[in-house]
Amino acid sequence: MAEVQGNILTTEYPDLACYGYDASGLTGIPHAVALPSDVEQVSEILKICHKYKIPIYPRGAGTGTTGAALAQHQGLLLSLTKMCEIIDISTEDLTAVVEPGVITGDLQKKAAKQGLFYPPDPASKDFCTIGGNVATGAGGATAVKYGVTRDYVMALEIVLPGGQVIHAGAKTAKGVVGYDLVRLFVGSEGTLGVATKIWLKLLVAPESVGTLGAFFKDEKEAGHAVVSLFKAGITPRCAELLDNSSLAVVKDMLPFNVPNNARAMVIAEVDGFKESIKAQLDRVVDVFQNNSAKSIIIAQNSSEAELIWKARRSLSPAIKQLGFSGKISEDICVPRHCLPEMIEAVYNLSKETGIKILCFGHAGDGNLHINVLFDKESQEDQKKVSVLIPEIMKLAIRFGGTISGEHGVGLTKKEFLDLEIGPVELSIMKNIKRAFDPHNIMNPGKVF
Numbered sequence: 069m070a071e072v073q074g075n076i077l078t079t080e081y082p083d084l085a086c087y088g089y090d091a092s093g094l095t096g097i098p099h100a101v102a103l104p105s106d107v108e109q110v111s112e113i114l115k116i117c118h119k120y121k122i123p124i125y126p127r128g129a130g131t132g133t134t135g136a137a138l139a140q141h142q143g144l145l146l147s148l149t150k151m152c153e154i155i156d157i158s159t160e161d162l163t164a165v166v167e168p169g170v171i172t173g174d175l176q177k178k179a180a181k182q183g184l185f186y187p188p189d190p191a192s193k194d195f196c197t198i199g200g201n202v203a204t205g206a207g208g209a210t211a212v213k214y215g216v217t218r219d220y221v222m223a224l225e226i227v228l229p230g231g232q233v234i235h236a237g238a239k240t241a242k243g244v245v246g247y248d249l250v251r252l253f254v255g256s257e258g259t260l261g262v263a264t265k266i267w268l269k270l271l272v273a274p275e276s277v278g279t280l281g282a283f284f285k286d287e288k289e290a291g292h293a294v295v296s297l298f299k300a301g302i303t304p305r306c307a308e309l310l311d312n313s314s315l316a317v318v319k320d321m322l323p324f325n326v327p328n329n330a331r332a333m334v335i336a337e338v339d340g341f342k343e344s345i346k347a348q349l350d351r352v353v354d355v356f357q358n359n360s361a362k363s364i365i366i367a368q369n370s371s372e373a374e375l376i377w378k379a380r381r382s383l384s385p386a387i388k389q390l391g392f393s394g395k396i397s398e399d400i401c402v403p404r405h406c407l408p409e410m411i412e413a414v415y416n417l418s419k420e421t422g423i424k425i426l427c428f429g430h431a432g433d434g435n436l437h438i439n440v441l442f443d444k445e446s447q448e449d450q451k452k453v454s455v456l457i458p459e460i461m462k463l464a465i466r467f468g469g470t471i472s473g474e475h476g477v478g479l480t481k482k483e484f485l486d487l488e489i490g491p492v493e494l495s496i497m498k499n500i501k502r503a504f505d506p507h508n509i510m511n512p513g514k515v516f
């Protein structure tokens with residue numbers, strides 16, 4: 069890699085190849101990769117790209133699942149990983165100021181050392197970046213109680229394609245002056261500008277957490293049990309569902325035996341004052357028992373709870389053990405009460421096509437990760453999958469849901485955008501894109 073005007077810039081193929089992939093399985097090799105270390109360098113780079121109309125692809129850790137960080141039309145890939153300082157954590161105001169390349173889990177650990185809590189917790193938190201989380205609007209298991217990244221971004225420093233540095237939002241608990249550019253930017257998938265500094269809201273860490281695993285006859289019963297929790301006035305910190313195939317993949321990682329007759333598991337967690345945990349868990353157990361749980365096992369300590377979560381977080385990579393060469397992960401989201409029916413409809417599609425589908429996800433949010441597994445080399449499988457995926461998207465919309473609860477559109481969901489967004493809304497979005505990026509150099513070809 070060469071030092072060019074204080075930036076690290078490379079055009080060497082082996083370097084470029086390291087930035088030519090993400091978790092979508094797609095590839096896109098840029099002409100060059102720049103690794104700026106501060107906002108001034110980002111601004112200079114964007115100025116030059118604007119002048120010569122060179123496409124720019126911002127990138128965090130490349131864990132996105134939709135191809136959103138790929139250099140589809142070549143151009144310059146802008147890696148933000150060198151801008152990785154946690155600038156400030158305020159125990160007075162409960163805020164943090166970070167650079168975009170900070171790893172999400174690192175911020176959580178640093179905040180925890182000061183008794184604070186940054187809730188957004190994508191399963192990729194040990195390797196994804198806050199910048200990527202902001203750009204995708206990432207969520208995670210605790211979203212059901214605490215919300216997603218969007219709910220924690222107070223203000224942003226953004227570099228626009230022309231190199232101008234702007235500030236959006238307010239660094240205060242409230243602020244209603246002008247349009248909300250922060251909400252607009254969160255989830256914009258690198259198409260409007262580059263986030264170079266991020267002001268985040270923190271919470272005081274809950275005193276204690278209680279975790280349990282509940283097993284059910286099938287996914288439908290498990291889904292109904294989760295809906296019943298909310299009806300009973302319980303807002304769990306997490307309510308995750310694993311179907312039978314997901315359970316089979318991770319059951320050896322769990323700190324307890326999975327009952328033979330169980331075909332679905334719910335991981336439920338509550339938090340709050342120490343003395344409240346037992347009472348909350350008792351209520352969850354009551355509700356699950358009333359919903360025909362086969363067995364319920366409460367984690368006895370934080371190490372057991374961590375093993376349960378390790379198993380859940382390992383699910384996505386562990387699916388590879390099943391030996392399918394092709395895997396497409398969808399992350400549709402439906403109103404919570406529709407989840408059992410959505411799951412049933414997805415399994416019917418699986419039966420009709422003979423394509424294996426494995427489901428897990430954030431049941432408390434109605435957010436389901438549908439993993440379509442197939443043989444990449446088989447033309448028959450390819451054909452079936454090309455019919456199956458649009459059907460899944462249509463089902464999500466039919467149930468009043470969305471085609472993506474947290475992963476975004478990127479490249480892989482572009483073709484389904486008009487199932488969800490009407491022509492007028494789409495044209496407003498395109499006009500906004502033009503206002504930020506008149507030459508269409510910011511992550512071109514993504515989302516639209």
Ligand SMILES: Cc1cc2nc3c(=O)[nH]c(=O)nc-3n(C[C@H](O)[C@H](O)[C@H](O)COP(=O)(O)OP(=O)(O)OC[C@H]3O[C@@H](n4cnc5c(N)ncnc54)[C@H](O)[C@@H]3O)c2cc1C
Pocket residue numbers: 090091125126127128129130131132133136137148168189190191192195196197198199200201202203204205206207208209256257258259261262263264384385474475511
């Ligand atoms: C095993 C696994 C588990 C996952 N679990 C979850 C989950 O539970 N919840 C969830 O929401 N996602 C999950 N994801 C998806 C992914 O981790 C998230 O989308 C994450 O937010 C991406 O962060 P990143 O740093 O890797 O960004 P990248 O993949 O590098 O980029 C993602 C998008 O952000 C843009 N971008 C990155 N940095 C900036 C910046 N500073 N300014 C402007 N745009 C920028 C890119 O251009 C791209 O459009 C998972 C992925 C994997 C592989």
